Amino acid sequence: xxxxxxxxxxxxxxxxxxxxxxxxxxxxxxxxxxxxxxxxxxxxxxxxxxxxxxxxxxxxxxxxxxxxxxxxxxxxxxxxxxxxxxxxxxxxxxxxxxxxxxxxxxxxxxxxxxxxxxxxxxxxxxxxxxxxxxxxxxxxxxxxxxxxxxxxxxxxxxxxxxxxxxxxxxxxxxxxxxxxxxxxxxxxxxxxxxxxxxxxxxxxxxxxxxxxxxxxxxxxxxxxxxxxxxxxxxxxxxxxxxxxxxxxx
Numbered sequence: 001x002x003x004x005x006x007x008x009x010x011x012x013x014x015x016x017x018x019x020x021x022x023x024x025x026x027x028x029x030x031x032x033x034x035x036x037x038x039x040x041x042x043x044x045x046x047x048x049x050x051x052x053x054x055x056x057x058x059x060x061x062x063x064x065x066x067x068x069x070x071x072x073x074x075x076x077x078x079x080x081x082x083x084x085x086x087x088x089x090x091x092x093x094x095x096x097x098x099x100x101x102x103x104x105x106x107x108x109x110x111x112x113x114x115x116x117x118x119x120x121x122x123x124x125x126x127x128x129x130x131x132x133x134x135x136x137x138x139x140x141x142x143x144x145x146x147x148x149x150x151x152x153x154x155x156x157x158x159x160x161x162x163x164x165x166x167x168x169x170x171x172x173x174x175x176x177x178x179x180x181x182x183x184x185x186x187x188x189x190x191x192x193x194x195x196x197x198x199x200x201x202x203x204x205x206x207x208x209x210x211x212x213x214x215x216x217x218x219x220x221x222x223x224x225x226x227x228x229x230x231x232x233x234x235x236x237x238x239x240x241x242x243x244x245x246x247x248x249x
Contacts, residue, residue: 008068008098009038011107012156016041021155027064037063037082041094043157057170062092062160070100074110074146081137084126087119088180090173092164096156097146110146111156113163115176120183124228127184131230184227191231194244195220208246215245 013027024044030037041064045057063086067076076097086093093114098107112118122142129135152159168175196205197219207213221244222235 002068004068004070004100005066008107009066011098012064012066012096012109013039015109015155016157018155021157022046023157023161025157037093038066039064041157041160043161045161060092060161060164062094062164063089065093065095067095067097068100068107069097074099074108074150075143077141077143079138080122080125080129080140080142083118083122083142084137086114087122090177090180092160092167092172092176094160094163095144096152097144109152109156110150111152111159112144112146112150113167115167116179116183119179123180123184127227127230130233187229189226190223190236191226192221192223192235194218194222215243218242218244 009029013029016025016027023046026042028040028042030039041062043060043062045060047056065078065082065086069076074097076095078095086095095112095114097110097112099110100107125140125142126137129137129140134140164172195218196216198217199205204213204216208216218239219241221239221242223237224234225232225236
């Protein structure tokens with residue numbers, strides 16, 4: 001890691017635990033950040049004097065990746081493997097970019113919450129890699145650009161708390177998992193191929209469609225996942241023999 005990168009991680013921790021934060025925070029540096037997360041940010045939400053100790057809000061944990069730049073354009077790159085892990089994790093994930101203008105000034109801080117647009121874009125990109133013949137996401141990258149709307153004017157801890165409250169609060173993980181499991185499946189989630197047989201005659205299929213035959217035998221059935229309109233290369237389920245029934249929905 002570069003000297004600037006190390007300073008950025010240290011500076012982020014210093015700011016989050018500074019006196020201007022309205023909530024107590026602990027910034028735990030990852031000893032081995034193979035999954036791309038420099039810190040786990042733990043935030044203790046403000047307590048309510050109207051609630052007993054056992055009903056107070058629990059400690060919130062977030063994955064945080066810190067990036068730094070001295071460039072005029074606030075943008076950075078992530079390994080696609082790490083981006084997909086962030087998209088699929090039920091825990092909150094954030095990317096912060098510290099933009100340095102000179103060595104003496106406090107860096108400008110940009111923040112991005114990994115949510116709907118990032119989840120959709122990165123999972124779609126991951127699906128596309130299969131059709132491109134390469135699933136080694138570690139060797140691919142994703143670009144993240146920031147705008148002035150992403151500039152954080154308050155302590156990052158307070159900003160994170162606001163984001164979490166806007167996205168479900170204590171139900172955050174449930175909402176994110178629902179988003180993860182539904183994105184890209186807007187039309188239908190699977191398609192398949194089936195080889196019928198043995199049949200007495202081709203008329204058996206017609207009789208089944210008319211409701212005069214309960215089901216049909218098959219000797220090969222393969223189901224493929226279809227996401228973002230892209231069929232998986234290999235079947236997610238396959239059956240060598242059995243009986244199948246079709247119904248209108």
